[in-house]
Amino acid sequence: MNEKALAMLYSSAAKFIRVRAYSKLWNLVKKAHSADIATVLDKLFPGERKELFRVIYNNDIEKAADVVSELHPDIAADLLIQSELSSRNIVELFRLMPSDDVVSIMDSLPEELAEDIKELMSPKRTEEVESLLSYEEDTAGRIMSTDFYALDQNTTVSDAITAIQLSREIESGFYLYVINREEKLMGVISLKQLILNPPSTRLREIMNRDVISVTVDTDQEEVARQVSAYNLVAIPVVDHEGCLKGVITVDDIIDIIEEEAAEDLLKMAGVEEIDRITTSPVKSIKKRLPWLYVNLITASIVALVISLFKGTIQKYALIAAFMPITGLVGNAGIQSIAVMVRELALGKITWGNARKALFKEVSVALGNSVGLGIVVAVFGQIVTGKPIIGLILFIVLSGDMLIAAVAGTLIPIIWRAVGFDPAFGPGTFLTMLTDGFGYFLLFGLTSLFMGKFL
Amino acid sequence: MNEKALAMLYSSAAKFIRVRAYSKLWNLVKKAHSADIATVLDKLFPGERKELFRVIYNNDIEKAADVVSELHPDIAADLLIQSELSSRNIVELFRLMPSDDVVSIMDSLPEELAEDIKELMSPKRTEEVESLLSYEEDTAGRIMSTDFYALDQNTTVSDAITAIQLSREIESGFYLYVINREEKLMGVISLKQLILNPPSTRLREIMNRDVISVTVDTDQEEVARQVSAYNLVAIPVVDHEGCLKGVITVDDIIDIIEEEAAEDLLKMAGVEEIDRITTSPVKSIKKRLPWLYVNLITASIVALVISLFKGTIQKYALIAAFMPITGLVGNAGIQSIAVMVRELALGKITWGNARKALFKEVSVALGNSVGLGIVVAVFGQIVTGKPIIGLILFIVLSGDMLIAAVAGTLIPIIWRAVGFDPAFGPGTFLTMLTDGFGYFLLFGLTSLFMGKFL
Numbered sequence: 001m002n003e004k005a006l007a008m009l010y011s012s013a014a015k016f017i018r019v020r021a022y023s024k025l026w027n028l029v030k031k032a033h034s035a036d037i038a039t040v041l042d043k044l045f046p047g048e049r050k051e052l053f054r055v056i057y058n059n060d061i062e063k064a065a066d067v068v069s070e071l072h073p074d075i076a077a078d079l080l081i082q083s084e085l086s087s088r089n090i091v092e093l094f095r096l097m098p099s100d101d102v103v104s105i106m107d108s109l110p111e112e113l114a115e116d117i118k119e120l121m122s123p124k125r126t127e128e129v130e131s132l133l134s135y136e137e138d139t140a141g142r143i144m145s146t147d148f149y150a151l152d153q154n155t156t157v158s159d160a161i162t163a164i165q166l167s168r169e170i171e172s173g174f175y176l177y178v179i180n181r182e183e184k185l186m187g188v189i190s191l192k193q194l195i196l197n198p199p200s201t202r203l204r205e206i207m208n209r210d211v212i213s214v215t216v217d218t219d220q221e222e223v224a225r226q227v228s229a230y231n232l233v234a235i236p237v238v239d240h241e242g243c244l245k246g247v248i249t250v251d252d253i254i255d256i257i258e259e260e261a262a263e264d265l266l267k268m269a270g271v272e273e274i275d276r277i278t279t280s281p282v283k284s285i286k287k288r289l290p291w292l293y294v295n296l297i298t299a300s301i302v303a304l305v306i307s308l309f310k311g312t313i314q315k316y317a318l319i320a321a322f323m324p325i326t327g328l329v330g331n332a333g334i335q336s337i338a339v340m341v342r343e344l345a346l347g348k349i350t351w352g353n354a355r356k357a358l359f360k361e362v363s364v365a366l367g368n369s370v371g372l373g374i375v376v377a378v379f380g381q382i383v384t385g386k387p388i389i390g391l392i393l394f395i396v397l398s399g400d401m402l403i404a405a406v407a408g409t410l411i412p413i414i415w416r417a418v419g420f421d422p423a424f425g426p427g428t429f430l431t432m433l434t435d436g437f438g439y440f441l442l443f444g445l446t447s448l449f450m451g452k453f454l
Numbered sequence: 455m456n457e458k459a460l461a462m463l464y465s466s467a468a469k470f471i472r473v474r475a476y477s478k479l480w481n482l483v484k485k486a487h488s489a490d491i492a493t494v495l496d497k498l499f500p501g502e503r504k505e506l507f508r509v510i511y512n513n514d515i516e517k518a519a520d521v522v523s524e525l526h527p528d529i530a531a532d533l534l535i536q537s538e539l540s541s542r543n544i545v546e547l548f549r550l551m552p553s554d555d556v557v558s559i560m561d562s563l564p565e566e567l568a569e570d571i572k573e574l575m576s577p578k579r580t581e582e583v584e585s586l587l588s589y590e591e592d593t594a595g596r597i598m599s600t601d602f603y604a605l606d607q608n609t610t611v612s613d614a615i616t617a618i619q620l621s622r623e624i625e626s627g628f629y630l631y632v633i634n635r636e637e638k639l640m641g642v643i644s645l646k647q648l649i650l651n652p653p654s655t656r657l658r659e660i661m662n663r664d665v666i667s668v669t670v671d672t673d674q675e676e677v678a679r680q681v682s683a684y685n686l687v688a689i690p691v692v693d694h695e696g697c698l699k700g701v702i703t704v705d706d707i708i709d710i711i712e713e714e715a716a717e718d719l720l721k722m723a724g725v726e727e728i729d730r731i732t733t734s735p736v737k738s739i740k741k742r743l744p745w746l747y748v749n750l751i752t753a754s755i756v757a758l759v760i761s762l763f764k765g766t767i768q769k770y771a772l773i774a775a776f777m778p779i780t781g782l783v784g785n786a787g788i789q790s791i792a793v794m795v796r797e798l799a800l801g802k803i804t805w806g807n808a809r810k811a812l813f814k815e816v817s818v819a820l821g822n823s824v825g826l827g828i829v830v831a832v833f834g835q836i837v838t839g840k841p842i843i844g845l846i847l848f849i850v851l852s853g854d855m856l857i858a859a860v861a862g863t864l865i866p867i868i869w870r871a872v873g874f875d876p877a878f879g880p881g882t883f884l885t886m887l888t889d890g891f892g893y894f895l896l897f898g899l900t901s902l903f904m905g906k907f908l
Contacts, residue, residue, distance in 0.1 A: 002672075002676065002680075003676060003679070033684065035683040035684050035685070036683070039683060043807065045807070045810060161649055164646065164649070164650075165649065165650050173644075173646055174628055174687065190627075191645040191646055191649070192618065192627055192645055194649075195615055195618070195619065195645070195648075195649055196618075196619050218456075222456065222457060225457070226455075226456075227708075228705070228708045228709075228712065229489040229490070229493060230487065230489050231489070231703075231705035232705075233628065233687050233704065249685075250687065250704050250708070251682070251685035251686075253708070254681075254682045254704075254707070254708060254711060255682075257708060257711055257712060257715070258682065258711060258715070261711070261712070261715030261716070261718075261719070262715070262796050262799075264715075264719055265715070265718055265719045265722065265792060265795065265796060266792050266793070266796060268719065268722065268723070268792070269722070269785075269788045269789050269791065269792030270785060270788075270789055271789045271792050271793055275789075275793055276793065276797065277793060277794070277797050277803075277807065277810070277811040277814055277815075279814075281814055281817035281818045281821060282821070284814070284818045285818050285821035285822055285825070288786070288789050288818065288822065289821075289822055289825045289826070291785075291789075292782060292785065292786055292822060292825075292826055293825075293826070293829075295781075295782050295785050296782060296826060296829065296830070299778035299779065299781055299782050300778075300833070302778040302781070303775045303776060303777075303778050304775075306774050306775040306777065306778070307772065307775035307837075310771045310772055310774075310775070311771070313767060313771040313774050314768060314771040317764045317765070317767040317768040317771070318761065318764055320760050320764075320767050320774050320777075321757045321758075321760040321761035321764070322757060323757075323760065323774075323777065324753035324754075324756040324757050324760070324889065325753065327749075327753055327756070327781075327885065327889065328746060328749045328750060328753050331723075331724060331745075331746065331749050331882065332742070332746055334723045334724070335723050335724055335725045335742050335745075337723065338719060338720050338722070338723030338725050339720070339725055339729055339730065339731060340731070341719065342716050342719060342720060343730065343731050345716075349731075353497065353499070353731065356499060356731070357731040360731055360733075360735055360738070361731075363735035364735045364738045364739050364742065367735060367736070367739035367743075368739055368742065368743055368746060371739070371743045371746075371747075372743070372746055372747070372750060375747075375750065376750070379754070383761075428785065431781065435778065435781065
């Protein structure tokens with residue numbers, strides 16, 4: 001379904017929900033792809049979402065399970081709570097979903113409800129879920145699927161084909177993993193390789209031994225990096241003894257990449273991933289206000305710098321009109337930060353090239369200083385009629401641009417080195433530096449030359 | 455190869471390049487995965503990059519071709535130019551690469567060189583490349599691969615298996631596409647489904663007719679959205695008659711998603727995709743300076759607002775110390791923008807929920823105003839000893855926060871509606887509004903109350 005059709009589906013669904021035309025609503029969505037319904041649910045506001053979900057749930061529980069699987073786990077958890085399903089109903093729904101999806105939703109449910117659900121699940125399911133939940137958050141173990149084809153290395157091709165034919169269709173069914181008696185991962189065979197070989201061949205003779213795998217505790221970002229770098233469709237996950245524990249498929253990797261990218265963009269602005277237009281204002285305030293308080297502290301430091309020059313401003317008030325220059329410099333610094341954050345995210349920064357990066361950003365700052373400084377200086381001189389103002393503005397701009405380049409390059413690297421997220425907050429600290437230093441230069445030079453030239 | 459091993463590979467390679475130990479360099483990289491070598495090349499600076507590439511090219515041209523395929527097309531094109539290969543050598547290299555990679559590199563080469571190369575290519579290759587180049591940039595046609603399995607719907611399963619066995623291993627070989635005599639796409643079969651069925655079955659009896667496809671002129675972002683939404687490993691591309699023209703595999707989709715995400719982050723900061731730490735300073739200045747000039751204009755408008763209140767500032771200079779408040783408000787507005795840009799990127803904004811989004815952001819602004827306003831007001835009163843300053847600051851902050859919420863929500867939507875990229879530049883216009891309006895309120899109220907309470 002293309003974007004236009006999807007927009008139509010959304011607006012029709014929203015309309016039917018508003019007028020409570022539930023049978024029309026069901027007719028509308030019953031033939032739609034679960035992923036499209038999930039997209040529509042995602043766009044709807046919580047109250048509307050609940051209505052649509054109940055209609056699907058009441059008509060076709062398997063479809064409801066598919067749709068829940070397609071949702072972001074946080075949204076799925078919210079939806080299950082809102083739709084007021086009993087724990088028993090939720091368990092019934094979970095039975096129809098893959099373990100990895102159940103685990104990520106369980107993670108977002110209130111603990112009490114999660115415990116209730118665990119008690120009602122089948123012992124096998126509980127064991128599966130608990131074993132996945134035992135891995136750290138954001139690791140391969142936590143996101144892997146335990147559905148995969150794995151056969152002993154001594155199996156023949158014909159037996160392997162029979163085994164696959166007998167097993168049900170699974171998500172990660174593009175590869176057959178080959179293990180030994182201790183369940184250690186020995187190799188991998190694509191289904192194509194399988195049908196290429198004579199029936200009596202043993203898997204160990206034809207398997208690809210150079211199999212790229214990750215361990216259960218590998219960070220999900222690193223898993224994504226490898227799947228992306230090596231163009232994989234699925235990556236096997238092994239424990240520290242090398243035993244095959246699960247498989248992560250590329251569709252989950254895409255979700256991770258999209259999430260991490262959105263996170264970086266939002267964090268640069270001081271917003272958290274979970275903050276959506278459908279999030280309640282109170283929740284959003286709780287998420288955003290702390291960041292603004294941090295901002296308040298940095299703003300106070302800048303205010304302090306300005307207050308030091310009260311006398312200068314009183315004597316030559318027009319100089320205050322040039323204060324927005326530091327905003328310009330701040331934006332130039334943000335450009336450096338954005339470049340560095342991206343390079344850090346792509347894992348392209350080493351201490352070796354950090355020096356080169358710094359040198360490069362300083363060169364760019366010098367170039368930009370000339371390009372902007374002349375315009376600003378001429379402008380300042382014309383407006384005030386005083387050549388010395390032109391000179392002051394040029395010095396302020398170039399000096400502050402240097403600070404911006406150095407801070408813009410180093411803050412993200414230092415952030416990363418001390419274990420902070422390089423995307424989080426560097427802009428605020430940079431503008432504190434560029435504003436503070438810029439105002440200090442602007443007012444300091446003005447006060448220095450005052451009396452003599454002003 | 456995990457991140458640590460990759461960092462080791464990079465630093466060893468960089469060291470060997472520096473001391474010109476080329477045979478050691480070759481020994482180091484010859485067993486490495488082409489994707490890892492590409493990552494190392496990507497981290498190196500252009501001069502070093504050329505050296506490593508020449509070593510690979512001189513020792514193993516097939517490996518060199520693999521590595522070039524793995525590089526970002528822009529970097530690959532730069533590398534080919536720098537390494538001073540003749541057009542004939544480039545054609546030889548291209549012969550070993552898939553058409554879609556060749557096309558994207560050709561796109562980034564200087565026109566003259568590209569023409570030279572086209573003349574030297576085999577007629578079949580030229581035709582392939584030209585047909586791909588005939589599609590618009592950033593469309594499915596431009597990025598699709600023309601290597602895929604397609605068989606007539608009347609083929610039997612056993613003939614299909616033989617056909618696949620006889621064909622060489624291809625990138626998009628997870629599905630077999632089923633076409634009719636006019637080459638129209640009729641259905642799709644996974645290799646697993648193929649081996650599940652009796653040999654004499656015709657493909658049309660077992661194919662999945664509900665095949666999700668895009669047309670040659672579908673935008674690549676929409677292709678990425680569908681592959682991601684429907685968890686596909688490959689998506690077929692058809693022309694307007696429904697004839698199968700190519701296939702786009704998920705690894706190319708990952709590249710698109712990563713690129714678009716990085717672009718959004720950089721554009722929010724006024725930087726272009728191509729601007730890397732390895733880019734020459736002159737090139738970077740050319741890319742960033744225009745944006746800073748736009749900034750200069752918005753800063754001048756703010757400066758004008760300040761200059762209107764020269765008299766007020768002269769009489770009560772301490773008020774200038776409270777100017778950083780607008781920076782705080784600007785950051786709150788950037789939070790709204792970031793949320794909106796993300797929602798727009800995910801295609802989740804309609805006119806229907808835009809109103810709700812606005813209402814939500816305004817509510818958040820009111821909440822944040824109270825949370826911040828009280829602190830700012832108390833602080834201002836204590837510092838100045840004047841209660842009226844506390845009141846003024848509270849009004850300035852809340853009023854400006856409202857502007858920030860409205861502008862932060864609407865600017866990205868309006869940008870999108872008039873066809874601008876919503877990620878590009880909204881922050882600058884927002885801070886112009888919040889600074890301008892904030893200073894206007896701050897100085898205006900001060901001048902209003904001056905004499906009476908100050």
